[in-house]
Amino acid sequence: GQQVMQIPQYQHVQEGEDFTTYCNSSTTLSNIQWYKQRPGGHPVFLIQLVKSGEVKKQKRLTFQFGEAKKNSSLHITATQTTDVGTYFCAGSGGSNYKLTFGKGTLLTVNP
Amino acid sequence: ETGVTQSPTHLIKTRGQQVTLRCSSQSGHNTVSWYQQALGQGPQFIFQYYREEENGRGNFPPRFSGLQFPNYSSELNVNALELDDSALYLCASSHLTNTEAFFGQGTRLTVV
Numbered sequence: 001g002q003q004v005m006q007i008p009q010y011q012h013v014q015e016g017e018d019f020t021t022y023c024n025s026s027t028t029l030s031n032i033q034w035y036k037q038r039p040g041g042h043p044v045f046l047i048q049l050v051k052s053g054e055v056k057k058q059k060r061l062t063f064q065f066g067e068a069k070k071n072s073s074l075h076i077t078a079t080q081t082t083d084v085g086t087y088f089c090a091g092s093g094g095s096n097y098k099l100t101f102g103k104g105t106l107l108t109v110n111p
Numbered sequence: 112e113t114g115v116t117q118s119p120t121h122l123i124k125t126r127g128q129q130v131t132l133r134c135s136s137q138s139g140h141n142t143v144s145w146y147q148q149a150l151g152q153g154p155q156f157i158f159q160y161y162r163e164e165e166n167g168r169g170n171f172p173p174r175f176s177g178l179q180f181p182n183y184s185s186e187l188n189v190n191a192l193e194l195d196d197s198a199l200y201l202c203a204s205s206h207l208t209n210t211e212a213f214f215g216q217g218t219r220l221t222v223v
């Protein structure tokens with residue numbers, strides 16, 4: 001079945017440093033979504049990418065979807081303590097009813 | 112807040128027992144999906160309900176079952192609980208086209 005792998009598993013940065021998490025799918029995706037989960041919280045939708053090679057920005061966050069629609073990345077510029085949490089990618093295949101989540105990247109930020 | 116509410120928030124059950132978890136979906140959404148999230152892992156898809164019918168299922172045994180009601184709220188039932196069923200259970204409401212999924216705060220189930 002479809003597998004979504006995410007690296008790194010953990011990332012600790014100093015406030016102001018940049019952060020990137022990478023996501024790779026074993027199969028071609030119809031779309032990919034990114035979620036953020038704060039400690040003790042629930043996943044919160046950040047963005048969805050649909051088109052091959054798509055790049056979207058939300059303030060300091062930049063999301064990319066690979067040309068082959070099998071990989072994606074999230075880049076945060078100049079991290080802040082409010083960025084702390086686990087970032088998940090979640091891919092959707094052709095059936096379009098199921099999200100397959102990666103294991104997430106836990107980001108901690110030292111003030 | 113997403114408008115998706117789950118109850119109860121925490122639950123402790125004994126191995127072998129049965130449990131029912133509930134979810135009220137966001138207004139206007141017709142699809143509810145259930146996920147199991149073990150500690151330190153990503154959410155794992157259990158199943159999805161659309162218009163009161165199961166619309167897809169992940170790799171979970173039949174003792175995981177569900178319902179969706181005419182008002183689009185949903186239940187997750189787990190029979191014969193096992194220790195490994197201890198996890199955070201999340202429901203997410205959306206439109207069938209699987210765009211943005213709104214998650215509830217989850218039910219933390221502990222099986223002892």
